[in-house]
Amino acid sequence: MSILVNKDTKVIVQGFTGKEGTFHAEQCLEYGTQIVGGVTPNKGGQEHLGKPVFNTVKEAVDATGATASMIFVPPAFVGDAVMEAANAGIELAVIITEGAPVRDMQAAKACAVKNGMMTIGPNCPGIITAEECKIGIMPGNIFKKGNVGLISKSGTLTYEGANQVCNEGYGITTAVGIGGDPIIGLSYKQLLQMFQDDDETEAIVMIGEIGGDLEIQAATFIKENITKPVVAFIAGQTAPAGKRMGHAGAIISGSAGTAKEKMDALESAGVKVVVSPAEIGKAVKEVLG
Amino acid sequence: MNIHEYQAKQIFAKYGVPTPKGIIANTPDEAVANAKELGGNIWVVKAQIHAGGRGLGGGVKLAKSLDEVRELADEILGMTLVTHQTGPEGKLVQKVYIEEGADIVDELYLSVVLDRAAEMPIIMASTEGGMDIETVAHETPEKIIKIAIDPSFGFQGFHGRELVFGLGITDKQEQGKMIKFAKALYDVYMDNDAEMIEINPLIKTASGDFMALDGKMGFDDSALGRHPDIEAMRDISEEDADEREASQYGLSYIALDGEIGCMVNGAGLAMGTMDTINYMGGTPANFLDVGGTASAETVAKGFEIILKNPNVKAIFVNIFGGIVRCDRIANGILEATKMVDVNVPVVVRLDGTNAAEAAVILQNANIDNVITATDLGDGAAKAVAAAKGE
Numbered sequence: 001m002s003i004l005v006n007k008d009t010k011v012i013v014q015g016f017t018g019k020e021g022t023f024h025a026e027q028c029l030e031y032g033t034q035i036v037g038g039v040t041p042n043k044g045g046q047e048h049l050g051k052p053v054f055n056t057v058k059e060a061v062d063a064t065g066a067t068a069s070m071i072f073v074p075p076a077f078v079g080d081a082v083m084e085a086a087n088a089g090i091e092l093a094v095i096i097t098e099g100a101p102v103r104d105m106q107a108a109k110a111c112a113v114k115n116g117m118m119t120i121g122p123n124c125p126g127i128i129t130a131e132e133c134k135i136g137i138m139p140g141n142i143f144k145k146g147n148v149g150l151i152s153k154s155g156t157l158t159y160e161g162a163n164q165v166c167n168e169g170y171g172i173t174t175a176v177g178i179g180g181d182p183i184i185g186l187s188y189k190q191l192l193q194m195f196q197d198d199d200e201t202e203a204i205v206m207i208g209e210i211g212g213d214l215e216i217q218a219a220t221f222i223k224e225n226i227t228k229p230v231v232a233f234i235a236g237q238t239a240p241a242g243k244r245m246g247h248a249g250a251i252i253s254g255s256a257g258t259a260k261e262k263m264d265a266l267e268s269a270g271v272k273v274v275v276s277p278a279e280i281g282k283a284v285k286e287v288l289g
Numbered sequence: 290m291n292i293h294e295y296q297a298k299q300i301f302a303k304y305g306v307p308t309p310k311g312i313i314a315n316t317p318d319e320a321v322a323n324a325k326e327l328g329g330n331i332w333v334v335k336a337q338i339h340a341g342g343r344g345l346g347g348g349v350k351l352a353k354s355l356d357e358v359r360e361l362a363d364e365i366l367g368m369t370l371v372t373h374q375t376g377p378e379g380k381l382v383q384k385v386y387i388e389e390g391a392d393i394v395d396e397l398y399l400s401v402v403l404d405r406a407a408e409m410p411i412i413m414a415s416t417e418g419g420m421d422i423e424t425v426a427h428e429t430p431e432k433i434i435k436i437a438i439d440p441s442f443g444f445q446g447f448h449g450r451e452l453v454f455g456l457g458i459t460d461k462q463e464q465g466k467m468i469k470f471a472k473a474l475y476d477v478y479m480d481n482d483a484e485m486i487e488i489n490p491l492i493k494t495a496s497g498d499f500m501a502l503d504g505k506m507g508f509d510d511s512a513l514g515r516h517p518d519i520e521a522m523r524d525i526s527e528e529d530a531d532e533r534e535a536s537q538y539g540l541s542y543i544a545l546d547g548e549i550g551c552m553v554n555g556a557g558l559a560m561g562t563m564d565t566i567n568y569m570g571g572t573p574a575n576f577l578d579v580g581g582t583a584s585a586e587t588v589a590k591g592f593e594i595i596l597k598n599p600n601v602k603a604i605f606v607n608i609f610g611g612i613v614r615c616d617r618i619a620n621g622i623l624e625a626t627k628m629v630d631v632n633v634p635v636v637v638r639l640d641g642t643n644a645a646e647a648a649v650i651l652q653n654a655n656i657d658n659v660i661t662a663t664d665l666g667d668g669a670a671k672a673v674a675a676a677k678g679e
Contacts, residue, residue, distance in 0.1 A: 100511060103440075106409065138611055154556065154641050156553075156611065159640075163640065164480050209556075233561070238566075240543070276665075276666070
């Protein structure tokens, strides 16, 4: 078991024939992901990396039965691409592209929710179920199969965390990079619940950052719903307070989203919080015994 | 990206958000000419910098004669204004905004920002105008009204009613004016891909009109491509020179006051590296994210920027290669040592994609002051020791 994706997940790539799309689709294929085709408008009918290219997501879904999409289109087209996937019946869209306008993502997320499509990202490394399915840009070789679920806002901290878990002799069920943009798809709460319900996952690593209050919400959720051990690290304890022009952004949630606030909230929810990311592996060993 | 008050008011005016009349000045002569053109017998001379708290810092003053306009413009132009948002180093004032005086009977607060939890824009309003809104939120949170607006339906009548009744506005004409004001401000926010708009204070005049006495706007950097008119308002003198230089090379750099220079890929790992250095008893000298497309040239540039800081006693290069290939970083380090005089110890930890090739490159190069590390903890410990001269 694992969450969200596995060896049977059929994946298409939006922005298939572009430079980034091509490079990473190739890496995913090599990893074993079932990439069944891709979409690039006006290139329908061609073949790319040995897979069919379609003009629209609808055509691609009809022809291949894909349920997941990996999105690599340029930033200005991300909103449109997500809405197209949602309307074509895709169940999970993984948005890798960095720099999509927030207003576009706001509309795209609302459309995805309305159509019952889950999203991951944007501006994220993607999702990987170890040794089965990689939909993203992470180096696949560091994710050994095991019993630890991982959720992270940061790409490179996902790699760092997974690597330490594996070096301690454990492994990963599924790792999800949720991204740190103002509007994101699946967040800690939903993913924590999925890992809680997954038989194979025995512990969860959660990596957060300063800003916003998703980690605070996660802490409340863990206290009430999660019985599996959770290890957490919050990046940015030493980050200086930003020179913001106005104050409006920070007070929305009634908190400034400092690392300390988040660490305290998680600790009081029974989470094993580490002060340095270099301690993640050891902490996992401690909670799993 | 942020803009100045006078620029925000130019945008407001286009949408019919009322503001006092004003003209921007670069010199005391221009200030006096502007005051004459505006007419009247009372003016406000306002320093234009990208920070709040200008009034308390002495950057906003009232003039009751043209001579006073000249005196105040002369005093404020060229001053280094220190406010709670500028940091202790302050900001140099290069422009003043000359504005007609206003007859204030009440001060309110109004802003539009994204509510991340609701995933839609929110209008925030308060009767406590002129005060620091964070203080209001902390001490009297019940005095802040929050109204979320779903962009798929837009600003509706009920949003307006919630706003005016929340603010205790009972006069029907005034209600209409306030609703029109807020709706226009919401349009400014949506049309221009703003990140936030804040008006503090929003004043009520003796004649029962509402006006934006101040205006702050920040924009979504990712959307600037479709707003060339906004991009044209960029004031590069408001941005840190080193940060700006770094950004031209795809590097994200923020100076700090410690001793260990950091070069890391990814913002999360960069912060995590700073935290680890701190945990091991050292102090980070900067935040530097080399991004996803680091080349030999960008790495060399990173070294150059880090070494400009005279406090740096050691550098910690911490790369977990995903998209970034470690061999490229290793070559970048070799290049850097040729292009820049790297006169402090450099601790290098390269892991992930092509880490083995990178190790061979560094080993063969055999550079004096390069110390290799096996993992994050090991690297941070070595960097802390090196900075202490151990």
